[in-house]
Structure formats: C-alpha cells, structure tokens
Amino acid sequence: MTAIDGSARVAMAAPAEDRSRRKPFRWGNLVVMVVLSIGLAATILPFVWMVLGAFKTKAEIMSRPVTWWPKSPTLDNFAAWFFQFDILRPFLNSVLLAAATVATTLLFSSMVGWALAKMRFPGKNAIIVVVLATMFVPGIVTLIPQFVLVANLGMVNTYWGLILPGMVGAFGVFLMRQFMLEIPDSLLDAARIDGAGEFRTFFQIVLPLCKAPLATLAIFTFMGSWNSFLWPLIISQDDSMYTLPVSLALFSAEAGGHGADYGLQMAGSFLIVIPVLVLFIAMQKHFIQGITMTGIK
Amino acid sequence: MVTSTARRPGKTSSLAAQRRRSALIAWVFVSPFVLTFGVFSLIPLVSSLAMSFTDLRARDIRNPFNVNFVGLENFVSVLTNESFLRALRNTLVFVVVGVPSTLFIALVLAVLLNSLSRRVATFFRVGYYTPVITTIVAVAVVWRIMYQDTGVINTMLGWVGIDGPNWLSDPNTALMAITIMAVWRNIGSSMVIFLAGLQSIPAEINEAAAIDGANAVQKFFRVTIPMMMPTILLNTILVTTGYMQFFDEPFVMTNGGPLESTTSIALQVYNQFKYGNYSVGAAGAYILFVLVGILALIQFRFFRQRT
Numbered sequence: 001m002t003a004i005d006g007s008a009r010v011a012m013a014a015p016a017e018d019r020s021r022r023k024p025f026r027w028g029n030l031v032v033m034v035v036l037s038i039g040l041a042a043t044i045l046p047f048v049w050m051v052l053g054a055f056k057t058k059a060e061i062m063s064r065p066v067t068w069w070p071k072s073p074t075l076d077n078f079a080a081w082f083f084q085f086d087i088l089r090p091f092l093n094s095v096l097l098a099a100a101t102v103a104t105t106l107l108f109s110s111m112v113g114w115a116l117a118k119m120r121f122p123g124k125n126a127i128i129v130v131v132l133a134t135m136f137v138p139g140i141v142t143l144i145p146q147f148v149l150v151a152n153l154g155m156v157n158t159y160w161g162l163i164l165p166g167m168v169g170a171f172g173v174f175l176m177r178q179f180m181l182e183i184p185d186s187l188l189d190a191a192r193i194d195g196a197g198e199f200r201t202f203f204q205i206v207l208p209l210c211k212a213p214l215a216t217l218a219i220f221t222f223m224g225s226w227n228s229f230l231w232p233l234i235i236s237q238d239d240s241m242y243t244l245p246v247s248l249a250l251f252s253a254e255a256g257g258h259g260a261d262y263g264l265q266m267a268g269s270f271l272i273v274i275p276v277l278v279l280f281i282a283m284q285k286h287f288i289q290g291i292t293m294t295g296i297k
Numbered sequence: 298m299v300t301s302t303a304r305r306p307g308k309t310s311s312l313a314a315q316r317r318r319s320a321l322i323a324w325v326f327v328s329p330f331v332l333t334f335g336v337f338s339l340i341p342l343v344s345s346l347a348m349s350f351t352d353l354r355a356r357d358i359r360n361p362f363n364v365n366f367v368g369l370e371n372f373v374s375v376l377t378n379e380s381f382l383r384a385l386r387n388t389l390v391f392v393v394v395g396v397p398s399t400l401f402i403a404l405v406l407a408v409l410l411n412s413l414s415r416r417v418a419t420f421f422r423v424g425y426y427t428p429v430i431t432t433i434v435a436v437a438v439v440w441r442i443m444y445q446d447t448g449v450i451n452t453m454l455g456w457v458g459i460d461g462p463n464w465l466s467d468p469n470t471a472l473m474a475i476t477i478m479a480v481w482r483n484i485g486s487s488m489v490i491f492l493a494g495l496q497s498i499p500a501e502i503n504e505a506a507a508i509d510g511a512n513a514v515q516k517f518f519r520v521t522i523p524m525m526m527p528t529i530l531l532n533t534i535l536v537t538t539g540y541m542q543f544f545d546e547p548f549v550m551t552n553g554g555p556l557e558s559t560t561s562i563a564l565q566v567y568n569q570f571k572y573g574n575y576s577v578g579a580a581g582a583y584i585l586f587v588l589v590g591i592l593a594l595i596q597f598r599f600f601r602q603r604t
Contacts, residue, residue: 065452112329120323136593144348146337269438
C-alpha cells in the first residue's frame with residue numbers, strides 16, 4: 001500500500017469531485033506526517049532527556065534554567081555506578097533472572113502446549129479451563145501467599161526464590177498451543193512410521209517448526225522479566241540479590257542521601273533502558289509480529 | 298505381520314494399555330508446568346482467599362496453628378480504612394481518565410498510520426512503541442526529574458507562556474502527572490493492536506461504502522468503528538486490567554504522596570505486606586481482583602450489546 005494508493009482510496013469517497021479532491025488529500029498526508037512527527041518527538045523526549053542527563057555533571061544538572069546539550073560531557077555518572085555502587089552485581093542478577101525465566105518458560109510452555117494441542121489424556125480440559133481462568137488474575141493477589149510459601153521453603157533472598165514463581169505463565173502455553181494446532185498430523189504419522197518416539201518427535205520435529213512463536217515468547221518473557229519489579233523487590237533483602245530495577249528504585253528513593261544526584265539517576269536509567277532499546281530496534285519485526293499474532297502484549 | 302497376529306487375542310486390553318501409555322506420556326509433557334503452576338500460582342491464589350478470612354501476620358508464617366478465623370473482619374477494616382478508600386478512589390480516577398485517553402490517542406494514531414505508506418508507518422510504529430518496552434522503574438525515575446518545578450517540562454510549557462505547576466509535589470496535579478506518564482508508556486501497545494485490527498478490515502467493505510456515497514467521516518463511524526469492536530473490547534480489557542494494578546509509578550515517583558493523592562490499591566496492599574499485616578493485605582488484593590473481574594464483565598456486556 002503506497003501513499004498514492006491511500007489518497008486514491010479516499011478520493012473514491014467522492015467520485016464526482018475526483019480531480020479536485022486529489023490534491024487536498026496530498027496535503028492531508030503531509031499534515032498527518034507533521035502531526036505524527038510532533039507526537040513522536042514528545043514520545044522520545046524522555047529518552048533524549050535521559051541520555052543527555054546521564055552525561056551532565058552534577059553541577060550542570062542541578063543548575064537552573066535547565067540546559068539541553070551537556071556543556072562538559074562526563075562519564076563520571078557511569079563510573080560511579082560501576083565502581084562506587086557496583087552495578088555489575090544487580091546487572092548479573094537481572095541477566096540470570098531473565099535467562100532462567102526465558103529458558104524454563106520456553107521449555108515448559110512448549111511441552112504443555114504440545115500435549116494440549118495434539119494429545120488426548122484425562123485432565124486436559126481441566127488444565128485448559130484453569131489456566132485460562134487465571135490469566136487475568138492481578139499479580140498482587142498471589143503475592144503474599146507466594147512470599148509465605150517461599151519463606152517456608154527457606155528461599156527468601158536466594159536465586160531460587162527470585163526465579164521459581166515466575167517460571168511459568170499462561171500466555172506462553174496458549175501461544176504455543178495455538179501455533180502447534182496447525183502442525184499437520186500427517187507429518188507426525190510419518191515420524192512415527194519412521195520409528196521416532198514421542199520425545200524425539202517433539203524435540204527434533206515439532207520444536208524446529210516452532211521457531212517463530214518461540215522467538216516471540218522469548219522476547220516477551222525476557223522483557224517481562226527484565227522489567228519486573230514487585231517480586232524482586234520483596235524477595236531480595238540485601239543488595240547481593242537486587243535486580244537492576246530494584247537497585248535503581250531504592251537508590252532513587254533515598255532522597256536524603258545521594259537521591260538528589262539526578263545525573264546518577266539518569267545514568268542508572270540509561271544502563272537499564274539502553275540494552276533493551278537496542279535489542280528492540282534490532283528485533284522490532286519479531287516484536288510487532290508477536291503482538292499482532294497474539295493480540296496481547 | 299507376526300506381531301499383529303500375536304496381539305490379536307488381547308486386542309481390547311492392549312488398546313486400553315496403549316491408551317494408558319499415551320496418557321502417561323502426555324502427563325510427562327504437562328507435569329513440569331502443572332507442578333510449578335499449581336504450587337506457585339494456583340495454591341497461592343486459593344490460599345490468598347483463605348488468608349483474607351484469618352488474622353495471619355508476619356510472625357505467624359512458620360506457625361500456621363496460631364492463626365484464627367476472623368470472618369469478614371479484614372474486609373471491614375480495609376473498606377473502612379481511609380487510606381485504602383483513598384487508594385480505591387485514586388485507582389478508579391486513574392482508570393477512568395487513563396484508559397479512554399490511552400485508547401483514544403492509540404486509535405487516532407493507528408488510523409493515521411494506516412493511511413501512510415508501509416515504510417513510513419513502520420518508522421513511526423517503532424518510535425511510538427519504544428516506551429512500551431522500557432522498564433517502568435527507569436522511565437519513572439526520568440519522568441520524576443522532568444516533572445520538577447523548574448524541570449524540563451515546565452521549561453517547555455514556559456515557551457508557550459504556561460506557568461506549569463510543581464507537578465508531583467502538588468496533591469492536585471500529582472495523580473494527573475502519573476496518569477500522563479502511564480498514557481505515554483502504554484499508547485504504543487494499544488496502537489499496534491488497533492493497527493492490526495484496521496489492517497484486517499477487508500478493503501471491499503470500505504469500497505462498497507464509498508460507492509454508496511459515504512464520506513471519510515461516515516466511513517470511519519459506520520464502517521471502521523463497528524468492524525473494530527472486537528479489537529476495541531480486547532484493548533479496553535487489557536488496558537483496564539493493567540491500569541487497575543498500577544504500582545511501580547507511584548512507588549518510584551511519589552511513594553503515594555503528597556497527602557496520599559497518588560496511593561493505589563496495589564501500593565496499599567504492598568504497604569500492609571511490609572508492615573506484616575498479611576491477612577489484611579490479602580483482603581485488599583482480593584477486593585482489587587473482584588473489581589477487575591467486575592469491570593471486565595461490564596465492558597464485555599457493553600460491547601456485546603453493540604455488536
């Protein structure tokens with residue numbers, strides 16, 4: 001669909017005035033672009049402000065009126081995060097949480113999705129109904145019992161406690177099941193005739209066919225896990241277990257101490273946001289496909 | 298050949314055995330999920346409800362027999378607690394203002410994008426989606442700094458002669474400031490879903506309307522909107538469910554203040570948890586759960602009547 005196409009279709013709205021209408025709608029397209037550009041500028045302003053602020057000195061970021069371009073760009077804010085506040089530990093914690101969550105979610109969701117798509121067994125409908133029914137339960141509802149459970153297992157302030165409750169999600173199950181329903185039975189029969197068992201069929205034939213939904217699920221699980229805040233906040237009790245968002249939020253909340261150092265906070269936000277932003281721009285096709293494929297963020 | 302004849306006498310029992318075997322294999326596939334889901338989602342969901350009828354506190358967690366049944370006491374104390382009621386009001390204001398704003402802007406953007414060429418549309422789509430993928434905590438920290446009295450937002454408002462308020466320190470504007478940020482962050486995901494919905498409307502319908510003499514505005518209200526109803530419903534429920542649970546934004550930007558003007562239900566539940574009042578927190582969480590369910594049901598009814 002090209003721009004000319006679009007205006008032509010609009011022009012068809014009044015066939016009698018076709019010729020006279022065509023030109024104003026070209027102008028209309030220009031107006032649309034201008035409006036969208038202004039909106040886009042407002043949308044990315046906070047990121048621009050964050051990047052600029054991260055490179056400003058403490059004196060400059062506190063000075064008024066505000067300055068835009070850093071007068072004497074500095075890396076001090078980043079240096080402070082790496083050497084003074086040891087951001088490497090929360091960074092590695094965040095990476096570990098995301099990696100473990102993605103790995104288990106992909107494996108478990110595809111396994112259960114496969115069984116729900118192609119197998120007949122007692123309890124199947126019960127699983128579908130229960131998982132579907134709990135899909136929109138607010139996270140805060142299960143928060144306190146989850147904490148009590150994890151505390152009783154002695155897992156508060158441990159990686160197990162951090163990772164275990166987020167290991168499975170209803171979304172992945174339905175995404176995988178939906179995709180796997182489309183896999184033709186004839187292909188599976190062929191594998192069976194060739195002597196492949198259920199597990200071999202699953203790992204060597206089914207999973208390689210599911211690269212697209214697995215990529216989508218991996219991206220969304222990674223994002224959710226990287227951005228998650230409430231559970232890591234309550235399960236970690238000292239800075240050895242903090243993830244990046246917890247680290248930044250608590251740092252920023254200490255208003256009395258270094259909380260007022262805005263350059264540092266901007267640099268902290270920068271370090272959390274930029275890796276994900278780069279990942280997003282590199283893989284934006286998969287993101288958008290994923291949303292349109294599932295209708296759910 | 299040989300095996301098939303050998304099996305024939307016991308055909309029914311071998312069929313049952315085979316069925317048992319395939320059921321067993323299926324359960325091997327589902328059990329890792331069912332176990333973790335059951336232990337970490339389902340049991341907590343049920344015990345949260347059970348908890349809300351008891352007097353469980355932090356010191357009781359290793360000692361469940363200390364806990365007594367207290368009936369509806371927690372629900373009464375939550376619903377008569379002034380802070381919680383303020384949180385309830387804030388949450389509803391946030392939803393009532395935030396959801397329509399988000400959906401309206403997202404729909405307008407989607408319609409505008411849909412009129413452009415694909416390459417240009419992709420560029421804008423990526424740009425508008427960017428806030429969605431960023432960590433709320435990180436962007437909330439940035440927005441908090443931007444919202445300062447002499448910060449960049451008021452500086453820019455000054456360019457057009459507006460003397461901006463001290464956004465987050467003024468109880469009259471703090472919730473609005475947080476709502477604006479939430480709308481900014483969530484427009485992108487609704488927009489992309491709307492765009493997918495718009496692209497699935499068959500071109501022939503619009504052409505037929507055009508032949509019948511409908512203009513662009515008529516087509517929008519008589520063709521596009523009715524065809525988009527299922528997408529609008531999906532987006533409304535998704536955004537409402539998300540907004541009802543807002544927590545990260547006030548936690549980082551205002552900690553619920555000033556004067557509890559930005560406290561939310563989720564923040565209240567968290568605070569009860571922090572003070573060790575587990576059963577009161579569970580009751581508050583269940584009230585939120587019921588509200589989310591009721592709102593989804595109302596929206597579902599409302600949209601079904603219109604399609």
